[in-house]
Amino acid sequence: MLQQIGGEHVAVDVLMGPGVDPHLYKPTPGDRRRLNAADIVFYSGLHLEGRLAALLEKLSSQKPVYAVTEVLLKQHKERLRAVEGGEATYDPHVWFDVSLWACCVDDAAARLGEVDPAHTADYRRNADRYRAELEALHHEVKEHVLQIPKERRVLVTAHDAFAYFGRAYDTEVCSLQGISTADEADLGSVNRLVDLLAARKIKAVFVESSVPPRNVQALVQGCAARGHAVKVGGELYSDALGPPNTPEATYMGVVRYNVRTMVEALR
Ligand SMILES: [Zn+2]
Numbered sequence: 001m002l003q004q005i006g007g008e009h010v011a012v013d014v015l016m017g018p019g020v021d022p023h024l025y026k027p028t029p030g031d032r033r034r035l036n037a038a039d040i041v042f043y044s045g046l047h048l049e050g051r052l053a054a055l056l057e058k059l060s061s062q063k064p065v066y067a068v069t070e071v072l073l074k075q076h077k078e079r080l081r082a083v084e085g086g087e088a089t090y091d092p093h094v095w096f097d098v099s100l101w102a103c104c105v106d107d108a109a110a111r112l113g114e115v116d117p118a119h120t121a122d123y124r125r126n127a128d129r130y131r132a133e134l135e136a137l138h139h140e141v142k143e144h145v146l147q148i149p150k151e152r153r154v155l156v157t158a159h160d161a162f163a164y165f166g167r168a169y170d171t172e173v174c175s176l177q178g179i180s181t182a183d184e185a186d187l188g189s190v191n192r193l194v195d196l197l198a199a200r201k202i203k204a205v206f207v208e209s210s211v212p213p214r215n216v217q218a219l220v221q222g223c224a225a226r227g228h229a230v231k232v233g234g235e236l237y238s239d240a241l242g243p244p245n246t247p248e249a250t251y252m253g254v255v256r257y258n259v260r261t262m263v264e265a266l267r
Contacts, residue, residue, distance in 0.1 A: 001068065001101075001104065001105060001108055001130070001251065002042055002108060002112070004126060004130040005105065005108055005109045005112060005123055005126045005127050005130060006112055006123065006126070007122065007126050009112075009116060009119045009122060009123075010112065010116075013034055013037075013038065015027075015031050015034065015035075016240065017240070017241075018209065018240055018241060018242055018243050018244070018249075019209050019210055019240055020210060020240050021181050021210040021211060021239060021240070022044070022048050022049050022210075022239050022240070023048065023049075023050060023180045023181045023182055023239070024051065024181060024182060025049060025051060025052065026051045026052075027051075027052055027055050032055070035055070035059055036059075038063065039063070039064075039115050039116075040063065040064045040065075040066070040111065040112070040115045041056070041059060041063065041064070041065045041066070042065075042066050042067075042068055042108065042111070043056060043065070043066075043067055043068070044067065044068060044069060044092060044095075045067025045068060045069040045070055045092065046067070046069050046072075046073075046080075046089075046090050046091070046092035046094070047089060047092055048092035048093075048239075050180065050182070064111065064114065064115055066108075066111050068104045068107070068108050069092070069094055069104060070107070071103065071104055071106075071107035072094060072100065072103060072104065073090075075103070076100070076103055079097075079100055079103075080094070081163055081164065081167075083179055091160070091163055091164065091179050092179070093160075093161045093162070093163065093164055093179070093238070093239070094164055095164075095251065096161065096162055096163075096164040096165035096168070096255075097138075097164040097165065097167065097168035098134050098135075098137050098138040098141060098168070098255060099134070099135065099138040099168065100164060100168070101134060101251075102131050102134035102135055102138070105127045105130055105131045105134070106127055106131070108127070109123040109124055109126070109127035110123075133252065134252070137252055137255060137256075138168070140256075141168075141169055141255060141259050142168075142169055142170075144259050144260075144263055145169045145170065145171055145259065145262070145263065147263050147267050148171075148262070148263055148266045148267045149267065150170075151200070152200070152201075152202060152203065152266055152267070153170070153171045153172060153266065154171070154172040154173075154174065154196075154200060154202050154266070155171050155172065155173045155174070155206065155262060155266075156174050156175070156193060156196075156197065156202065156205040156206065156219065157173075157174075157175050157176075157205070157206050157207075157208060157216075157236065157238065158175065158176055158177060158181075158185075158206075158207060158208050158211040158212075158213070158215055158216050158238075159175050159176070159177040159178065159179070159180070159181050159183075159208065159211055159238070160173075160175040160177065160178050160179045161175070161179070161208070161238040161239060162175070162238070163179075171262075174193055174196060176189050176190065176193065176215045176216070176219070177189075177211075177215065181210075181211055185215045190215070190218050190219060190222055191222070193219055193222075194219060194222035194223055194226060197219065197223050197228060197230050198223055198226045198227075198228040201228070202230060202266070203230065203231065203233070203265065203266060204230060204231050204232065204233025204234075204265035204266055205219050205220065205230055205231075205232060205233060206232065206233050206234060206235070206236045206261070206262070206265070207232055207234075207235050207236070208235065208236050208237070208238040208239070209235050209236070209237050209238070209240055209242070210237075210238060210239045210240040211238070211239075213232070216232060217232075220232060231265070233261065233262070233264070233265025233266065234261040234264075234265055235261075236258045236261060236262075237254040237257060237258060241254055242254060242257070
């Protein structure tokens with residue numbers, strides 16, 4: 001998002017590369033140097049980057065530090081998914097509802113304009129273009145998931161990252177772990193999902209690029225023991241982008257890749 005809005009005027013330095021799990025990510029000494037060198041720091045927010053919180057807090061006394069989802073808390077709280085237990089916590093995986101992620105674009109552009117007022121007009125223009133692209137993508141995803149018959153439109157993944165996707169795109173979503181990968185998958189949730197997969201004759205489950213595949217493998221084995229063949233339908237990008245110089249190195253590429261992978265495996 002920041003690269004799209006900032007264009008030629010910004011150099012985006014990304015701390016968490018492909019396959020990195022933000023829930024468990026701990027800053028390295030190199031990260032501290034890079035954060036210190038930045039003019040402005042953006043993070044996703046809603047407790048996604050749990051172990052970076054203290055460092056970001058400290059940094060915010062020295063330079064602008066913004067959660068790109070802060071605007072959702074202020075202006076679209078009713079669209080956030082409250083998480084049980086704990087006070088006022090929300091599911092941070094908002095980017096899987098493309099129309100919700102699009103709500104973060106204007107605020108990010110305004111923040112860039114605050115540190116670089118000379119290019120405010122460019123940031124605003126880029127934001128307008130990008131928001132329109134995201135809105136078109138939102139409708140594209142809605143159309144594509146319809147290729148999966150409604151009764152088989154069930155997305156089973158390692159951790160609970162796809163609830164916003166499910167809500168926006170009329171898809172049932174189940175997972176082994178909770179909204180943070182720090183939560184353990186227990187045997188009960190494996191058995192519960194094996195029951196569901198077998199009963200509904202779901203053809204595929206999905207691993208995630210930023211989560212070890214072993215829990216999902218347990219589901220495949222559990223179903224096999226029950227006489228229901230379920231395959232790993234592919235690797236989805238949940239909390240990390242794909243490798244550099246591939247279409248999946250961008251947010252929009254990731255969304256398209258995920259939907260294509262789901263449709264091919266489940267329809
Ligand atoms: Zn996650």
